[in-house]
Amino acid sequence: MYTQGLNSNDSAPAAAEDAGKLARFQAKCDAEDKIEPNDWMPGAYRKTLVRQISQHAHSEIIGMQPEGNWITRAPSLRRKAGLLAKVQDEAGHGLYLYSAAETLGIAREEMYEQLLSGKAKYSSIFNYPTLSWADIGAIGWLVDGAAIMNQIPLCRCSYGPYARAMIRICKEESFHQRQGYEIMLTLCRGTAGQKEMAQDALNRWWWQSLMMFGPSDKDSIHSADSFRWKIKRFSNDDLRQRFIDATVPQGHYLGLTFPDPKLRFDAATGHWQHGEIDWSEFKRVLSGDGPMNQERMAHRRRTEADGAWVREAALAHAEKRRQRAAAARQAAE
Numbered sequence: 001m002y003t004q005g006l007n008s009n010d011s012a013p014a015a016a017e018d019a020g021k022l023a024r025f026q027a028k029c030d031a032e033d034k035i036e037p038n039d040w041m042p043g044a045y046r047k048t049l050v051r052q053i054s055q056h057a058h059s060e061i062i063g064m065q066p067e068g069n070w071i072t073r074a075p076s077l078r079r080k081a082g083l084l085a086k087v088q089d090e091a092g093h094g095l096y097l098y099s100a101a102e103t104l105g106i107a108r109e110e111m112y113e114q115l116l117s118g119k120a121k122y123s124s125i126f127n128y129p130t131l132s133w134a135d136i137g138a139i140g141w142l143v144d145g146a147a148i149m150n151q152i153p154l155c156r157c158s159y160g161p162y163a164r165a166m167i168r169i170c171k172e173e174s175f176h177q178r179q180g181y182e183i184m185l186t187l188c189r190g191t192a193g194q195k196e197m198a199q200d201a202l203n204r205w206w207w208q209s210l211m212m213f214g215p216s217d218k219d220s221i222h223s224a225d226s227f228r229w230k231i232k233r234f235s236n237d238d239l240r241q242r243f244i245d246a247t248v249p250q251g252h253y254l255g256l257t258f259p260d261p262k263l264r265f266d267a268a269t270g271h272w273q274h275g276e277i278d279w280s281e282f283k284r285v286l287s288g289d290g291p292m293n294q295e296r297m298a299h300r301r302r303t304e305a306d307g308a309w310v311r312e313a314a315l316a317h318a319e320k321r322r323q324r325a326a327a328a329r330q331a332a333e
C-alpha cells in the first residue's frame with residue numbers, strides 16, 4: 001500500500017516545459033494510453049511518481065516487520081506457512097516497486113538511502129505494534145483490505161511500469177485480505193477468549209486502517225495534477241467510504257463491533273457514516289513519533305548492515321565473471 005495519503009505534488013511551472021510536448025503528453029493521458037520510461041514527461045510528473053512509487057516500496061518493505069514478528073509464533077504449521085508466504089509477497093511488492101521507480105531514473109541505492117536516513121516517508125500504519133495473533137488477522141483483513149481499495153485504481157495509472165506492477169500486487173493483496181479474514185473468522189468461531197482477542201485487534205486497527213486513505217481531500221491542495229495525469233482516479237474520501245461500506249458488514253458477520261459510536265447506516269445514501277478521524281495522531285505518527293517508528297527504522301538499518309556482505313560478495317562475483325568473460329573474448333580474438 002499505501003501511498004495515497006502521503007502524496008503531494010510538485011507543481012513545476014508548466015510554462016517552462018515545451019508546450020507542444022506537454023500537450024501531446026496530456027493527450028496521451030486523456031486517451032488512456034500508457035506513458036513509458038523513454039517517453040517525454042513533465043518534470044513534475046516524473047518527480048511525483050518517483051516519490052509515490054518509492055514511498056509505496058518503502059511501505060511494503062517496512063510493512064514486513066509487524067507481521068514478520070509473528071512468524072515464529074504462528075499457532076500452527078499451516079498458519080506459519082501462510083504468514084511466511086504473505087511476508088515474502090510483501091518483499092516482492094517492494095522489489096517490483098523499486099524496479100518501477102528505477103525506470104524513472106532514480107537509483108535503488110538512492111531510494112534505500114532516503115529510507116535509511118529517515119528522509120523518505122512510509123505508511124504510518126506500520127508504526128504500531130502487533131500485540132497478539134489476532135493482529136495478524138486484523139492486518140490482513142483491514143490493512144491489506146484498505147490497500148486493495150487504494151491500489152486497484154493504480155492498475156490503470158498512466159505510467160506503464162507502475163500500472164503493470166500493481167496488477168500482480170493487487171492479486172496478491174486480495175489473497176492476503178482473504179487470509180486475514182479467515183484468521184478472524186476462525187477466532188470469532190472459537191472460544192470466548194479468542195473472540196475477545198479478535199475484538200481487541202479490531203479496536204486497535206480500525207481507525208488506523210481508515211487513516212491509510214490519507215487526509216480528507218478538502219485538506220489536500222495537491223491532488224489536481226495527479227487527477228489530470230491519471231495517476232489518481234478517486235478521492236481519498238471516496239476510497240475510504242468504499243472501504244467502510246465493504247468492511248462494516250464483514251465485521252458484523254464476524255459478530256464484532258466497531259470502535260466508533262457514530263457508525264451508522266444511512267439508508268438515504270446507502271453508505272455507512274462514521275465518526276471523526278483523529279488526524280493529529282496520523283500526523284504525529286507520520287512525522288516519526290508513533291509507538292514503533294524508532295524500532296522499525298532501527299531494525300531496517302540493522303538488516304541493511306547485516307546484508308552488506310551479501311551485496312559485496314555478489315558484486316565481487318559479478319566483477320570476476322565480467323573479467324573472465326573479457327579474458328575469454330580476448331583469447332578468442
Ligand SMILES: [Fe+2]
Pocket residue numbers: 001060089090093169173
Ligand atoms: Fe503488499
Ligand SMILES: [Fe+2]
Pocket residue numbers: 090144147172173176
Ligand atoms: Fe499485502
